[in-house]
Amino acid sequence: xxxxxxxxxxxxxxxxxxxxxxxxxxxxxxxxxxxxxxxxxxxxxxxxxxxxxxxxxxxxxxxxxxxxxxxxxxxxxxxxxxxxxxxxxxxxxxxxxxxxxxxxxxxxxxxxxxxxxxxxxxxxxxxxxxxxxxxxxxxxxxxxxxxxxxxxxxxxxxxxxxxxxxxxxx
Numbered sequence: 001x002x003x004x005x006x007x008x009x010x011x012x013x014x015x016x017x018x019x020x021x022x023x024x025x026x027x028x029x030x031x032x033x034x035x036x037x038x039x040x041x042x043x044x045x046x047x048x049x050x051x052x053x054x055x056x057x058x059x060x061x062x063x064x065x066x067x068x069x070x071x072x073x074x075x076x077x078x079x080x081x082x083x084x085x086x087x088x089x090x091x092x093x094x095x096x097x098x099x100x101x102x103x104x105x106x107x108x109x110x111x112x113x114x115x116x117x118x119x120x121x122x123x124x125x126x127x128x129x130x131x132x133x134x135x136x137x138x139x140x141x142x143x144x145x146x147x148x149x150x151x152x153x154x155x156x157x158x159x160x161x162x163x164x165x166x167x168x169x170x
Contacts, residue, residue: 001071001072001073001113002021002071002072003019003021003043003069003070003071004020004021004070004071004072005018005019005020005068005069005070006018006019006020006039006042006043006046006068006069006070007019007066007067007068007069008038008039008042008046008065008066008067008068009065009066010058010059010060010062010064010065010066011038011041011042011045011053011057011058011059011065011066011067011080012035012037012038012041012042012053012054012056012057012059013033013034013035013037013038013059014035014038014039014042014059015059017035017039017042019039028040041053041054042067043069045057045067045078046067046068046069046076046077046078047069047076047110047114049078049090049092049107050088050090053080056088057080057088058080058082058088062082063081063082064079064080064081064082065079065080066078066079066080067079067080071113072097073096073097074094074095074096074097074102074109074110075094075095076092076093076094076110077092077093077094077095078090078091078092078093079091079093092106092107093106094106094109094110
């Protein structure tokens, strides 16, 4: 799974962005406090939800923020609205490629394919040199991968797989 398009409006430090990757690497550059981290958090928050967002997700005095990602097979939209008391209310909409809206447990559907995108570069940086050399990004849900305590995906042998998964999942 890969990102075909990302859009964010009024999210964190961002007023509006639109990214359509046309290659395998998309540089995100800029000076300090210009929103580079907010772009990465937008990707994380559209997939994970409120738990991946900053404490205040709506930019400035805006009344609402929106996050949108097109993953090819699915289009995910999260809308964040500020209620009269100032709290942020989150909603989720997932549309399949054929236009069908996923209404039954859309977050569970997203969670089911997160393994296809499961590589945490910051987690990889925190690993020892020896451990980091064994980390490989996964390419399918069937791969024998597990998340280490740092969040990086690590391949395991078939003998260790069952116990590794049991001990690392919470």
